[in-house]
Amino acid sequence: MIKNIAVCLYGRFGTGEYCAPSILKFFKNTLGVNVDFFCATKDYDNYYTTHYESTPDKIKRLDISDLTNKLSVYNPKDIAITTLEEDERRRGVHPQSSGHMFSQMGNSIMLKSKYEVNNDMQYDVVFVTRYDILIKHGIETTTDNFYLDHYIAWHNNEFINKQYDLFSNISKAWMFSHKMGKNPGNLSEVFRNIYQDMLFFGSSLAMDLFAANALLITSDQHHKTNKKTHIYPDLYRRDGHEGLGYIFRKSNISVSICPSFDLNGIMMYTIDNRIQNNIWYVPVRAFGEMNFAATSTEAFNRNCWIWSNSVPYTECPAYIEELQTLIATCEQDIALCNTSTAIAKKAHIEAKDALASALAKINKD
Amino acid sequence: MIIYSNITRDTTLTGTDALHDIFKKHWINAVKLYEQHGYDILSARNVTVYASSNTESADMNVVSGLLVDYDVIYFNHMMHHHQHEDAPMLSANAQSFDNFVCEYSVFFKLMSNWREMTFGSGVQFWTVGRILEYQNIMVRQSDFLKVDA
Numbered sequence: 001m002i003k004n005i006a007v008c009l010y011g012r013f014g015t016g017e018y019c020a021p022s023i024l025k026f027f028k029n030t031l032g033v034n035v036d037f038f039c040a041t042k043d044y045d046n047y048y049t050t051h052y053e054s055t056p057d058k059i060k061r062l063d064i065s066d067l068t069n070k071l072s073v074y075n076p077k078d079i080a081i082t083t084l085e086e087d088e089r090r091r092g093v094h095p096q097s098s099g100h101m102f103s104q105m106g107n108s109i110m111l112k113s114k115y116e117v118n119n120d121m122q123y124d125v126v127f128v129t130r131y132d133i134l135i136k137h138g139i140e141t142t143t144d145n146f147y148l149d150h151y152i153a154w155h156n157n158e159f160i161n162k163q164y165d166l167f168s169n170i171s172k173a174w175m176f177s178h179k180m181g182k183n184p185g186n187l188s189e190v191f192r193n194i195y196q197d198m199l200f201f202g203s204s205l206a207m208d209l210f211a212a213n214a215l216l217i218t219s220d221q222h223h224k225t226n227k228k229t230h231i232y233p234d235l236y237r238r239d240g241h242e243g244l245g246y247i248f249r250k251s252n253i254s255v256s257i258c259p260s261f262d263l264n265g266i267m268m269y270t271i272d273n274r275i276q277n278n279i280w281y282v283p284v285r286a287f288g289e290m291n292f293a294a295t296s297t298e299a300f301n302r303n304c305w306i307w308s309n310s311v312p313y314t315e316c317p318a319y320i321e322e323l324q325t326l327i328a329t330c331e332q333d334i335a336l337c338n339t340s341t342a343i344a345k346k347a348h349i350e351a352k353d354a355l356a357s358a359l360a361k362i363n364k365d
Numbered sequence: 366m367i368i369y370s371n372i373t374r375d376t377t378l379t380g381t382d383a384l385h386d387i388f389k390k391h392w393i394n395a396v397k398l399y400e401q402h403g404y405d406i407l408s409a410r411n412v413t414v415y416a417s418s419n420t421e422s423a424d425m426n427v428v429s430g431l432l433v434d435y436d437v438i439y440f441n442h443m444m445h446h447h448q449h450e451d452a453p454m455l456s457a458n459a460q461s462f463d464n465f466v467c468e469y470s471v472f473f474k475l476m477s478n479w480r481e482m483t484f485g486s487g488v489q490f491w492t493v494g495r496i497l498e499y500q501n502i503m504v505r506q507s508d509f510l511k512v513d514a
Contacts, residue, residue, distance in 0.1 A: 080404065082404075082405070086405045089405075103404065103408060106404065106408070107404045110396070110404060113396045113399070114396050114399060114400055116396070117393050117396040117397065122480070171481065172480050172481050173481070203480075204480070205477055205478070205480040205481065208392075208474070208477035209474055209477055209500075211473070212470045212471070212473040212474030212477065213470065213474065215404075215407060215408050215469070215470040215473070216410070216435055216468075216470040218408040250501060251474065251500065251501075252499055252500065252501070
């Protein structure tokens, strides 16, 4: 039975302040299960992996007290902030090495383990996720239909009895992750085990095994002091998705796809028309659409568009036209409202204001 | 850099239960070593763990000279401990883990497996060789314990 859940947040803070409400909502539950947050992050933002932001100024230092203050929204049990100097010391081989990502994941999971030891307890499920994402199940719904409620009930009632069906074993090292199926039909893609890094979860044991290998990859790839055999010399040129598959395979972690229940994700097409599988979350880039509340459907959909096209939404030719149409629709709706529909009228006005604000921002730029 | 994990083994336990006891105590030490040294140091791949659960003392000159690569664990020469056993690696003989040397990442990974061993089950499923094979860890042997110990 699930009693305690850990959430290990990792990576650059980026647009974390904007995304926090979505993440917090995703981790709500009405079943009384305790959810603790652990935060590993950096004292700088970098933009190496964001094509649109490939400017000479790729690194921006952050004020640590300000950063800590922003992290407090999660009420974290522990925080670890890696400095730019520490990361640079490890940045021997390749600035875009996925080892930076794995070092953050590993550090966050180790904070979880530290808490387990110091409090003589074990988490039943551990989530690993990023600060700068919106989660589909964290968006507003007509009723509070929390994903965690579904998951906890399913885990307690079915997973414990059906683990063998899901994983073909009963190992305690189990993990749920989104497998990325690019170019379906292409055999070379079918046999590659690559996974999404934005959200995955599993047992405390699976996470410790993951952290141990992350620890190895962190330094294996690019630590200047590493004079030993490289476990995977080619990995630094590959992305983190392959690294995840490598770690799962190497540690005999049993992986299954994330149970999505009745809350379906989105079928994402990236700019080169590749398909990513049914996913529920989207990163919010520095140039992302942040004019709408992080828990709104609008914010999720627009940032999906940005993610799949790698350019700001405002550069979408149809965007301005769409905004103008939506504003006009809102104005019509407002005009139709009378005194008996004051609440609806207020909602329409708020929607119109948000849209007008987005349009004004584009015109200003 | 060599760091140490010393535990006191519960000698009343045998088989899987003894392994569970050893692994969990070392796992707690592994996390405390993280707390003590931090991620930056431990990820440098030049940190060797000398783990011990008895009073035998090791020759640190030998330990520091071992090629402690990734996915490698060094046991003291098997003959010292298992001269009366035909296949010590295929048993759940906890004595194998009395003294060993490995990289920190291997140490943390291996010891995390205490959760797999159901305490008090009496099932001898988790043998020494099985655990190491399961985690893709290679075994090497060395005479790092002092002969008179």
